[in-house]
Amino acid sequence: MKKYLLVLFSIFSLGIDAQVTLRITSIPANTPTGATIYLAGSINGWNPFDNGSIMQPDGFGTYQLTIPEGTGTVEYKFTRGSWATVEGNASGGYLPNRTFTFNGTPQTINLTIQSWEDITGGNNSTATSNVQILSPNFYIPQLDRIRRIWLYLPPDYFTSTKNYPVLYMNDGQNLFDNLTSFSGEWQVDETLNSLFEEGDYGAIVVGIDNGGSERLNEYSPWVNAQYGGGQGDEYMAFIAETLKPYIDENFRTRPEPKMNALIGSSMGALIATYGASEYPNLFGKIGSFSPAYWFALSDLNTYLGNSSDLSNLRIYFVAGQNESTAMVPNINTIRTTMQNNGLSISNTFTKFDSYGTHTEGYWRGEFGAAYQWLFVNESLSTNVIEKKKPALFQTESGNLWFNGFENETKFELFALSGQKITSLQLRNGFNSLPENLVSGIYILKSEMISKKVFKKQ
Structure with a gap:
């Protein structure tokens, strides 16, 4: 025995x-x-x-x-x-x-x-000559941090007068250079250069390095009890209120929403999906590669169901069928919620691959097709930027985004009862409501536009 x-x-x-x-x-x-x-x-x-x-x-x-x-x-x-x-x-x-x-x-x-x-005694960078470091320490005032920012300019940028669409991409370390990537690069520069040689109009790419140990915190507005999160609002405010205005001011861009995309993979796709939905006045395209929606699925789904009209967004979902048991159903859940809130079927593309893996190598192979689909219906053959119509938009954080006038514009702020509270001078870009304003809902009026706004606690 x-x-x-x-x-x-x-x-x-x-x-x-x-x-x-x-x-x-x-x-x-x-x-x-x-x-x-x-x-x-x-x-x-x-x-x-x-x-x-x-x-x-x-x-x-x-x-x-x-x-x-x-x-x-x-x-x-x-x-x-x-x-x-x-x-x-x-x-x-x-x-x-x-x-x-x-x-x-x-x-x-x-x-x-x-x-x-x-x-090893040499420069092993694989980035092409039209990739540069815009800044090794670009300041993020919303988070009081610095971050390296990459910039890809189309091959004809310095020999033309063209204005270009812009791709804002997360995890910048992995986009252009094997030397800085942690698991192989996306080869965004080689892919866009090759497409340009085949007749593509060209696009500017802004790569934003992730924050290392802060990556999960910055890539989700909501906290995951096990992994962190919660700084996504500040991170997206940085892109929308600091980085994008800087890029539009200093480079020949097409600043309108339909010419600007947010693209990311895994957690980077989560914050890209949230960011374009939070700032539809700035970003009209989303590239969602193997999104980590599981990190904050309930919160994201509720937010998208209650957010502003999503009818002007265009989104490309791509993932492997066997990356995780939750990947495909989570994408389907988010897609359905977005479509129920205005996203059109024609502006939605979903691709589930049997060979797809949660790796840079897989996303590298899918990037070119995603980029082309996102911008396939846009007219890029002219340098004329559309004249902006007067627009006023308020983000979840309470900031007012205003454009459409050449100079500062006078607005009157009224209570819902009709009582005038104060006058405001709004400039193009982001503006704040008065700090001493009592929390509540107000009406903001000018000669050309009227908008309900709110003041948070």
């Missing part, structure tokens, strides 16, 4: 102890003394400095990390604590993601790090 119990116990223990051990047996000779090597991958949100994923040195030149048994295939790389210090291939260039697959039995995988991209 004891013999049988021992056999059964050994089999049971094997199931419990199934795990994957990653073992680095060799590192580059120029690795800095005392460097800490991290694993960054799909199992830890691609965090390049995760203290729970440090490769432990054994004192004899090898580094090891044991990962409890899970399911599926894991993609990963090694870093020295940032994406600037990610491992490279034998020549110091971009190394595709490593992978391993859980199989229910213990595995030990011996690995070699061939190089570090930042100390």
Whole structure:
């Protein structure tokens, strides 16, 4: 009896102890003394400095990390604590993601790090010549932070007088350059350059780096009890009230909503969907790649159901069928809610791919088609910008957006009872209601436009 119990116990223990051990047996000779090597991958949100994923040195030149048994295939790389210090291939260039697959039995995988991209003695940037860093430290007043901003200009920008549509894209690190990406780049610049050579009109792309540890906080207006969030309003106010006006003032853009898109993947798609719905007066296009709607599904769905008319938006959904069990139904839920609130079927495109994965490589392959569909019906053959009609719009945060007049315009503010409260001078752009105004609903009137506005607590 004891013999049988021992056999059964050994089999049971094997199931419990199934795990994957990653073992680095060799590192580059120029690795800095005392460097800490991290694993960054799909199992830890691609965090390049995760203290729970440090490769432990054994004192004899090898580094090891044991990962409890899970399911599926894991993609990963090694870093020295940032994406600037990610491992490279034998020549110091971009190394595709490593992978391993859980199989229910213990595995030990011996690995070699061939190089570090930042100390191989060369510039391994893959960004094309018409990509530049607009600013390495663009100030975000709404969050009191700085952020690197990328700028792609069409090949004929400096040889023409054209005005261009603008794509505002999240996770800027991953758009143009393998050197800064954490899982391969989208090749936005190469794709748009190729389309331009085939006759495409061209577009400006503004890439906004994510905030690293603040990424989840900034990419959702709502708090997820487990993962954070809650700073999405401030982040979108930065794009709408600070960054876009700067771009429109300094570059030849088409500032009207139908010529401006918000595009992102995963959490970046969540904030893009919210942002265009919050600022339909500024952004008329949405590129939603593998959206992480699960992060705030109920809140987002309620918001979209109660938001302003969405009839002027155009949205491109694309995702893999097997990315997660919730991906397809969540997209269908959000799409239905948006269509019930004005989004037309003709302005909605949905694509679910059997081969789709939650990776930059997949989104890279889908970007060109999404861009072309979003702007397919727009007339871009003229440099004449449409004359703006007088417009007044209020965001959820209470700011007033006004355009359509050349100079400041006088408005009268009335209570719902008809009593005049005060006079205001509004300028084109964003304006605030008086700070001493009592919370409530008011009527704002000029000779040409009238609008209900509210003052929050």
